[in-house]
Amino acid sequence: MARTLTFEIFRYNPAIPEQKPQMQCFTLAETANMTLFIALNRLREEQDPSLVFDFCCRAGICGSCGMVVNGRPRLACQTKTADLPERIILLPLPVFKLVGDLSVDTGVWFRDMYQKTRSWIHTKKAFDSDQEEERMDNAVAEQIYELERCVECGCCIAACGTARMRDDFLGAASLNRIARFALDPRDERTDQDYFEIIGNDYGIFGCMGLLACEDVCPKHLPLQNQLGFLRRKMGITALKQLFRKSSCAS
């Protein structure tokens, strides 16, 4: 027998300051293979056209529909209502700027992160468009691809206890970007270069190992392993510097 789902949805439009944040209840008859994407679209079409939420791909690729579902940051398009209880509470992702209701602006945060982590291939080689692309070992390419699968939904940041306490903490998505470039043989940055970006309490040493990032990542990225890898790599880089003789003769 089909269930009747009760949705408690956070409603607030920051553009209307006199409006107070509130939870609004909706009910909806569950249908076969219903996802939160389908449910929210039906609610908007059938009950309240003012409901604000983000969607694009419907297939867990664009990362637009991240929201807090019964306490856990998840992608709405990947979340089947059959896996949830009858009462479903939907909140916008914390940490990010609220656009309205369930919609947050992850774009500004990720653009800022890209600039902080200098998230592009650093090479002194001049680009020649006529040349064949440099070949890469398949195993390395697969390792890089594994980390490139991040869809920048922001779930790992929203779930991170450190990011909730300190808004200057880079978070797992940023550290995963660094791990990705550290693997890439085309990037000429040294460990010391990476250390200058993440070798501090804003970066890898600020991570407290709560692993909510690992546990909520909708793409199941190996974040725990990458954070461990970076902590060891940056820790060893610092120790090497400690035992290295100063290049300036006094």
Next chain:
Amino acid sequence: MSIHATMHIVSPSRRDAYFDWLQMLTGLGLVIFMALHTALNLSIIFGAKSLDIVAGALEVLHLDTLAHVFVPILFLVHFVLAARKIPFRVDGQLAIWRDARLLNHRDTWLWIVQTISGMVILILGAIHMWTTITAGAVQAASSVARVQSSGWTMFYLLLIPLVQGHVFIGLYRIGVKWGVITDKMRPKVVKILVITFAGVLILALLALARYATLTI
């Protein structure tokens, strides 16, 4: 208003890396000490004589003197380093509390348990260390007399679970933070640690019961 002028440039520093190493190493040092300390205490289960034999062996190796000097230092340094991550302002405390309640995520709750237990251990552990160090050599008769004097059984009934919990959570945390425990190993390691913790705690409480009831 945004500021586009650079007022100063933060000098790259290795300080946070060294602090993180030290936090991990002092934690590991305390875990090793606690393993030896628990082994010593468990010997009371077999009677006062066995505790005196184990304590005597540790004395011959001068491990008691080393512990009396280095453990308080490790204890304090570890607290100061770990406290860097603890929110002392109310807004930070509320943020992590709300996060843990919203997520209902095991490892986030464990961190809160570790933080609160750390604070209590700072006080109770300091009292315990002061009492035992000033009492001189470890002997079954004096230890039993202390535990049986007013309030000390309750004191240790609170301290023992907190310390053992803190040790096991800390060991797990070091493992996942430094990548020794990988994502694939994690569920199995958690199971092993939970079973070991339960076993050690039961034995430690049994040892406390022996201290509290033994007649010498």
